[in-house]
Amino acid sequence: xxxxxxxxxxxxxxxxxxxxxxxxxxxxxxxxxxxxxxxxxxxxxxxxxxxxxxxxxxxxxxxxxxxxxxxxxxxxxxxxxxxxxxxxxxxxxxxxxxxxxxxxxxxxxxxxxxxxxxxxxxxxxxxxxxxxxxxxxxxxxxxxxxxxxxxxxxxxxxxxxxxxxxxxxxxxxxxxxxxxxxxxxxxxxxxxxxxxxxxxxxxxxxxxxxxxxxxxxxxxxxxxxxxxxxxxxxxxxxxxxxxxxxxxxxxxxxxxxxxxxxxxxxxxxxxxxxxxxxxxxxxxxxxxxxxxxxxxxxxxxxxxxxxxxxxxxxxxxxxxxxxxxxxxxxxxxxxxxxxxxxxxxxxx
Amino acid sequence: xxxxxxxxxxxxxxxxxxxxxxxxxxxxxxxxxxxxxxxxxxxxxxxxxxxxxxxxxxxxxxxxxxxxxxxxxxxxxxxxxxxxxxxxxxxxxxxxxxxxxxxxxxxxxxxxxxxxxxxxxxxxxxxxxxxxxxxxxxxxxxxxxxxxxxxxxxxxxxxxxxxxxxxxxxxxxxxxxxxxxxxxxxxxxxxxxxxxxxxxxxxxxxxxxxxxxxxxxxxxxxxxxxxxxxxxxxxxxxxxxxxxxxxxxxxxxxxxxxxxxxxxxxxxxxxxxxxxxxxxxxxxxxxxxxxxxxxxxxxxxxxxxxxxxxxxxxxxxxxxxxxxxxxxxxxxxxxxxxxxxxxxxxxxxxxxxxxxxxxxxxxxxxxxxxxxxxxxxxxxxxxxxxxxxxxxxxxxxxxxxxxxxxxxxxxxxxxxxxxxxxxxxxxxxxxxxxxxxxxxxxxxxxxxxxxxxxxxxxxxxxxxxxxxxxxxxxxxxxxxxxxxxxxxxxxxxxxxxxxxxxxxxxxxxxxxxxxxxxxxxxxxxxxxxxxxxxxxxxxxxxxxxxxxxxxxxxxxxxxxxxxxxxxxxxxxxxxxxxxxxxxxxxxxxxxxxxxxxxxx
Ligand SMILES: [Cu+2]
Ligand SMILES: [Cu+2]
Numbered sequence: 050x051x052x053x054x055x056x057x058x059x060x061x062x063x064x065x066x067x068x069x070x071x072x073x074x075x076x077x078x079x080x081x082x083x084x085x086x087x088x089x090x091x092x093x094x095x096x097x098x099x100x101x102x103x104x105x106x107x108x109x110x111x112x113x114x115x116x117x118x119x120x121x122x123x124x125x126x127x128x129x130x131x132x133x134x135x136x137x138x139x140x141x142x143x144x145x146x147x148x149x150x151x152x153x154x155x156x157x158x159x160x161x162x163x164x165x166x167x168x169x170x171x172x173x174x175x176x177x178x179x180x181x182x183x184x185x186x187x188x189x190x191x192x193x194x195x196x197x198x199x200x201x202x203x204x205x206x207x208x209x210x211x212x213x214x215x216x217x218x219x220x221x222x223x224x225x226x227x228x229x230x231x232x233x234x235x236x237x238x239x240x241x242x243x244x245x246x247x248x249x250x251x252x253x254x255x256x257x258x259x260x261x262x263x264x265x266x267x268x269x270x271x272x273x274x275x276x277x278x279x280x281x282x283x284x285x286x287x288x289x290x291x292x293x294x295x296x297x298x299x300x301x302x303x304x305x306x307x308x309x310x311x312x313x314x315x316x317x318x319x320x321x322x323x324x325x326x327x328x329x330x331x332x333x334x335x336x337x338x339x340x341x342x343x344x345x346x347x348x349x350x351x352x353x354x355x356x357x358x359x360x361x362x363x364x365x366x367x368x369x370x371x372x373x374x375x376x377x378x379x380x381x382x383x384x385x386x387x388x389x390x391x392x393x394x395x396x397x
Numbered sequence: 398x399x400x401x402x403x404x405x406x407x408x409x410x411x412x413x414x415x416x417x418x419x420x421x422x423x424x425x426x427x428x429x430x431x432x433x434x435x436x437x438x439x440x441x442x443x444x445x446x447x448x449x450x451x452x453x454x455x456x457x458x459x460x461x462x463x464x465x466x467x468x469x470x471x472x473x474x475x476x477x478x479x480x481x482x483x484x485x486x487x488x489x490x491x492x493x494x495x496x497x498x499x500x501x502x503x504x505x506x507x508x509x510x511x512x513x514x515x516x517x518x519x520x521x522x523x524x525x526x527x528x529x530x531x532x533x534x535x536x537x538x539x540x541x542x543x544x545x546x547x548x549x550x551x552x553x554x555x556x557x558x559x560x561x562x563x564x565x566x567x568x569x570x571x572x573x574x575x576x577x578x579x580x581x582x583x584x585x586x587x588x589x590x591x592x593x594x595x596x597x598x599x600x601x602x603x604x605x606x607x608x609x610x611x612x613x614x615x616x617x618x619x620x621x622x623x624x625x626x627x628x629x630x631x632x633x634x635x636x637x638x639x640x641x642x643x644x645x646x647x648x649x650x651x652x653x654x655x656x657x658x659x660x661x662x663x664x665x666x667x668x669x670x671x672x673x674x675x676x677x678x679x680x681x682x683x684x685x686x687x688x689x690x691x692x693x694x695x696x697x698x699x700x701x702x703x704x705x706x707x708x709x710x711x712x713x714x715x716x717x718x719x720x721x722x723x724x725x726x727x728x729x730x731x732x733x734x735x736x737x738x739x740x741x742x743x744x745x746x747x748x749x750x751x752x753x754x755x756x757x758x759x760x761x762x763x764x765x766x767x768x769x770x771x772x773x774x775x776x777x778x779x780x781x782x783x784x785x786x787x788x789x790x791x792x793x794x795x796x797x798x799x800x801x802x803x804x805x806x807x808x809x810x811x812x813x814x815x816x817x818x819x820x821x822x823x824x825x826x827x828x829x830x831x832x833x834x835x836x837x838x839x840x841x842x843x844x845x846x847x848x849x850x851x852x853x854x855x856x857x858x859x860x861x862x863x864x865x866x867x868x869x870x871x872x873x874x875x876x877x878x879x880x881x882x883x884x885x886x887x888x889x890x891x892x893x894x895x896x897x898x899x900x901x902x903x904x905x906x907x908x909x910x911x912x913x914x915x916x917x918x919x920x921x922x923x924x925x926x927x928x929x930x931x932x933x934x935x936x937x938x939x940x941x942x943x944x945x946x947x948x949x950x951x952x953x954x955x956x957x958x959x960x961x962x963x964x965x966x967x968x969x970x971x972x973x974x975x976x977x978x979x980x981x982x983x984x985x986x987x988x989x990x991x992x993x994x995x996x997x
Binding site for chain 1: 417461462463465534535539541542547571632633636637638639672673674675676677678679680681703704705707708711712716717719720722723725727729730731733734736737738739741742743754755758762763765766768769770771772773774775777778779835836838839842843844845846847848849850851852854855857858881985
């Protein structure tokens with residue numbers, strides 16, 4: 050064994066190689082600590098529960114890294130040490146009971162070490178939501194999100210607003226196929242199952258202006274990739290203001306173009322699918338509630354940023370913007386589009 | 398057909414298409430399995446390259462959403478059912494009888510039938526591309542997305558019917574191999590002297606025999622739901638989509654081991670021969686393989702941690718999943734123990750085998766990571782899981798298969814694959830696959846979900862996606878180099894000799910390629926490594942008796958006829974029941990002829 054200096058250099062070299070590769074891999078992983086460059090990172094938890102999960106993850110990660118380094122190093126070193134060379138003879142043996150017992154016990158210890166923090170984290174994450182939790186219902190539709198606040202009487206879409214430091218209890222439902230509610234910074238994912246409700250709760254702990262990004266994580270058909278959503282975590286005061294204005298009925302249009310848009314909204318059949326609270330005939334429930342659509346930052350569950358131009362683009366051909374979208378192309382004339390955009394932009 | 402009695406049989410001399418179509422020789426059947434499996438593997442690879450090309454940059458425009466969904470679905474189905482499993486079956490077919498010193502498998506005609514039904518299923522599944530669109534609901538076909546309401550094209554019908562056909566083929570092959578292994582061993586080969594490759598095959602056959610019926614039930618229910626308006630999985634009518642997930646994964650998780658165990662077996666053959674020493678801890682490896690098989694049936698719900706199982710099942714299934722990491726760890730240490738103290742000949746087969754250990758370990762580690770349900774909540778359905786499964790299946794299963802190809806190629810063809818080209822191809826593949834799949838860990842942790850055909854530019858996912866795409870092209874080039882190697886090698890003279898590696902198992906005791914009847918005399922086994930034992934104890938090969946009457950089964954075209962009937966039954970299930978009726982008649986005719994056909 051060992052022997053020639055060439056072989057020693059090879060062994061040391063391969064240990065160095067494993068070390069360097071490990072460091073490089075770690076640096077690449079560490080990139081995920083930058084929530085600005087990677088806004089959907091799982092490494093920057095912003096809720097108490099996501100914190101716990103991340104704690105378990107980090108512990109598991111360290112164990113995983115240790116196993117990785119150990120096995121990679123052994124594989125490389127053995128490859129070099131026992132590579133065929135003149136005069137070397139393979140030693141004939143069939144095993145070694147003591148070693149085999151040891152390397153049965155080591156994996157056992159490792160998985161037990163993973164099990165303990167796992168189950169202790171689960172004990173606190175899976176217990177029922179606290180009494181004072183804000184109740185939210187998140188309903189998955191092909192391919193957008195409906196959010197309801199049953200206690201506040203608010204229905205909105207694709208953008209969830211939450212107060213900081215207050216537990217939120219989310220009931221997950223689906224109107225069609227399976228979807229999955231995932232905001233990496235706030236919580237692990239839980240599926241929206243048609244036919245039975247799931248539950249999830251977490252306590253967001255950092256209010257900020259930029260939204261937390263979420264996305265449907267269960268393959269749900271054609272526009273699964275375009276089923277994104279945003280979560281705004283605000284101070285309690287900001288949240289209350291938002292809630293008050295969103296609870297209210299729509300803003301009645303005042304300018305002429307917008308008023309014409311209100312007529313158009315009826316004439317083009319939008320009312321069959323969309324609700325606008327305060328516009329008596331508009332009570333459709335197939336598409337998102339549009340009562341305050343003008344105040345949302347995106348269109349069609351994150352497919353487009355909300356600008357008047359993009360809204361116009363959307364209305365002109367929804368399935369062209371978002372494959373498979375269940376809002377049909379209504380072949381609206383340019384004039385109709387002008388009116389509708391004016392109306393919808395006013396629905397702050 | 399005449400009965401063959403005598404020194405040699407006619408199957409060996411016969412060439413031409415008809416002789417291949419009617420063959421019952423396990424070596425020919427194995428060859429067709431392997432070649433067809435490899436061609437499908439290339440097809441699945443092209444689908445993967447298309448998917449990677451679409452994802453190379455944010456907001457890619459290479460594939461539209463629908464085509465993307467068809468491609469990722471077909472990529473998985475092709476790789477699993479038409480690529481890796483058949484390549485495994487190719488090795489089983491070719492080498493089980495040789496390694497246990499038998500003349501053929503227990504049921505040679507059934508073996509031919511499995512092959513033709515597999516090919517029918519593979520062609521049927523791919524025909525969907527031209528008949529209204531391929532399956533687009535993922536290889537896991539989750540209800541209710543797979544229902545007629547949400548998957549209106551005929552793609553998912555093809556999925557159901559083709560998987561039923563392929564399942565039939567696998568079931569017949571599994572029964573055949575299991576019986577062969579248990580009943581046809583030569584004198585002296587006790588179960589604990591079986592080569593590890595044979596042991597792993599035995600575990601695979603039992604996994605399939607026990608898990609395929611569950612998939613069959615699920616597929617039939619889905620078929621009824623889609624075609625005849627039942628509601629097994631439709632929540633609106635009182636059905637339960639979760640039922641599908643349980644049934645699917647009770648099959649689906651054992652299936653993972655169906656894909657990886659053959660490669661574990663191959664590596665356990667290659668390493669000792671190349672290291673020139675016995676396998677370290679034979680019984681531990683065998684028991685670990687068997688317990689992986691048993692435990693593999695108790696972990697399925699780890700694919701369902703996010704479905705709202707509730708904490709108790711989460712704890713139970715995470716515990717069983719962690720437990721299965723233990724036998725897996727034992728195997729890894731035993732392979733390393735086999736290298737330890739050896740005088741290892743580093744040929745291409747060895748490189749693939751050693752790469753298997755390292756890469757499979759990476760897949761194993763990430764597997765244990767998401768055995769923890771809270772951690773899995775962040776990993777599930779993200780690219781982290783894509784990385785994990787590809788380290789297991791490409792880093793594991795495919796590396797093992799390539800090791801087997803380089804190792805056994807001289808036995809199958811009498812030619813050694815070119816080493817220099819082999820080495821270039823290996824390193825290209827190795828670099829390519831790590832560049833493709835390692836960055837997917839980073840992408841998953843950066844929040845990238847699976848199965849999305851597009852993503853935004855400002856999420857920090859662009860760099861690693863580009864790297865992964867370039868890596869996949871590199872991997873493709875590596876595989877292309879193997880093809881070049883294959884073509885070049887096949888044009889060289891067959892001068893590899895009977896035993897170029899100094900092998901320990903019986904297949905190296907016969908000629909390369911072996912004669913139709915495999916061995917002149919059924920060998921006697923005195924040790925776990927029979928050839929090494931005979932070598933070390935100066936035991937001469939048995940003398941061939943003067944009047945050596947070897948009976949080989951005659952060729953038969955009835956397997957072909959029955960498989961044609963099965964294909965028609967399947968086509969009928971997709972089109973008109975009259976076609977099915979015709980298929981049934983043909984199958985009955987085939988069975989009739991089969992039963993009355995003289996076999997000696
Ligand atoms: Cu989705
Ligand atoms: Cu599994």
